[in-house]
Each structure stands twice: as C-alpha cells, then as structure tokens.
Amino acid sequence: MSLGAIDLNLLLALEALLEEKNVTHAGVRLCTSQSGMSGSLARLRRHFNDELLVRVGREYELTPLAERLLPLVQASLHKAEEALSLTRHFDPEHSRQRFSVVMSDYVMTVFVEPLLRVIAQEAPGVRIDFHPIVDGQLETETHLRCHDLMIVPLGYQIPGVSEAVMHDRFVCLVDPDNPRLVDGRLGLRDLAEMPHAACSIGRGNTPVGRQLETLGVTPKVQVSTPGFSVLPFLVSGTDLVTLVPERLARRYEGFARCVAVPTPFPDVPLVEAMHWHNNRHADPAHRWLRETVRKVGASLDEPPAQEITAVDTTHAEHPFPELSSAF
Secondary structure (H helix, E strand, C coil): CCHHHCCCHHHHHHHHHHHHCCHHHHHHHCCCCHHHHHHHHHHHHHHHCCCCEEEECCEEEECHHHHHHHHHHHHHHHHHHHHHHCCCCCCCCCCCCEEEEEECHHHHHHHHHHHHHHHHHHCCCCEEEEECCCCCCCCCCHHHHHCCEEEEEECECCCCEEEEEEEEEEEEEECCCCCCCECCECCHHHHHHCEEEEECCCCCCCHHHHHHHHCCCCCEEEEEECCCCCHHHHHCCCCCEEEEEHHHHHHHCCCCCCEEECCCCCCCEEEEEEEECHHHCCCHHHHHHHHHHHHHHHHCCCCCCCCCCCCCCCCCCCCCHHHHHHC
C-alpha cells in the first residue's frame, strides 16, 4: 500500500493509543475529543484488520500485532521528527514559542527567577508554563511526552535523556529555640528521637532518607507534605526537624522562624537534572531551551562549604554510638 492511501496523522493516533492503552487518555494527549479518537481507532482497526486494543477487566491490553507495531511506530515518528527539524530555525529574539516545564516547588523557588531573567533578555516573546510534580509522574514516560522538560533529582528511573543542571546539599532546619540545638548543631541521636516533617515526592526514598537508613536512623515522621516549600513554616515554633536543600533553607530563613544547621553526617548531595523525551532532542527550539537551562544552572554559585560532624565508624555495632550510653 502506498503512503498516499492512508492519512499519516493516524500514526500519531496509533502511537498515542498503543502507549496510553486508553482512548480517553490518548485523546487528551493529542488534544482530540474522545469521539474523534474513537473514530481514529476504528479506522486503524479496519486498516490492520485487528482490534489493537482489547478490554481485559476494566483495562485495555495490546493485541500481539499491536505489541509488534508499537516500537516500529515510535521509531518511525522519531525519524520523521528529526527529518522535519532539520529544516526549522529557531529565533529566540522574535519567537512566540510556548514551553511546558515540570519541576518541584524547590526548583521553582531557587531556579525560576534567574531563568526568567535570562528569558526576558534573550527571548521576550517566549512563554513558559510551569507545572508541579504530581503523583506517579516520575514513574512513566507518558508525562515526559506531554512536557518539554522535567527538572527533578537524579535517581528516579525516568526514561528519555537527562543532564545534571544544578547541585545542592541537605541541611537540618529547626526552630532557633529548639532545646536540641547545642552550639548550633544536632546529633544523630537528636535526628533519631526528634519528630520529623518530611517531603514526599514520587515513590522512591530521598537521598537524605537513604543516608539516614544507612546510618540506622528511622525518622519519626509526624507530618509529610508533597513539597519542600512549606516545611520551614512547619518547624517554626515547634519541636519538629526537617531536612531540606540548603538553597531553599537560605531563601526562607528571613521569612520563617527557622535556622539551618549542618547535618551530623557527611554531605548528602542533591543533583537536579533536566529530563526530556527523545522525540524533542533535535528540535532547535528545544535545544535553545536546554542550553538556557544549562546556562542558568551553571551560573548559580556553589553553596558555601559546610562544616560537618565526622561520623564515628569505630562502633560498628551502634550506627550512632552516643545512643549506646542510654542503654
């Protein structure tokens, strides 16, 4: 069959249907009504003489033919995108491009301001829509396809391409009158016994959570939030402790009654990375966006050296030996 015998736009519908396994979700992805997407599925079923999607319980599954088709359609559309992008030119000074970027509230707090300053100078007509991270977004490829960039910590198994853009480290944040503070410091015993306010993003453990686990400390989480920004206000006037990125802690010290103190263990690095789907890699506008984000990340000064309390590794039987005297 010649290419002229079929509407090539159906390839986009086919890819969306096979990846989403859901007519409604595929329609949302392509900004198409449910009836329109159902019509596309009907045409594709006639063309391939195959159901492609079959209902199993409350979900849909791919037929064997659909399973074989999916990687071929993905590769074909990727090559088509590359071919079309070779003829395009992006002029940031005169562009009215609109980008969609997903990031945590922490990144919005410390990264967006310098990013917008650069964009206002280099591309005043460009618009960026910022979106928060939602539950389940870090575990699937679907959301990566719907946005130009996701800026989230390294460590999540996000498909596509990634590149580190910003580094930070964790500090402890407490009320300045917290009786646990001794000479501006907390110990591992304090972190083991104090009630915690914690941030929960995605399903994985945070880098500092993994470090505490390694040291044998299980935080007594009294309250959890979907983001970092509210945590400084939760420790203010309470006996809570929270562990947050240092850049964010410094931004909030003047607004919330809290003080940032070193962690009682070696620095736990936080690496924020931009992630994008392979089908955007060759797009000139997207390349400009990535270069701009890269430039802003490089311009952020490294945080000042933090004094740390060396971990005593001579007491293997006690992850934090000062607790041993209590028993």
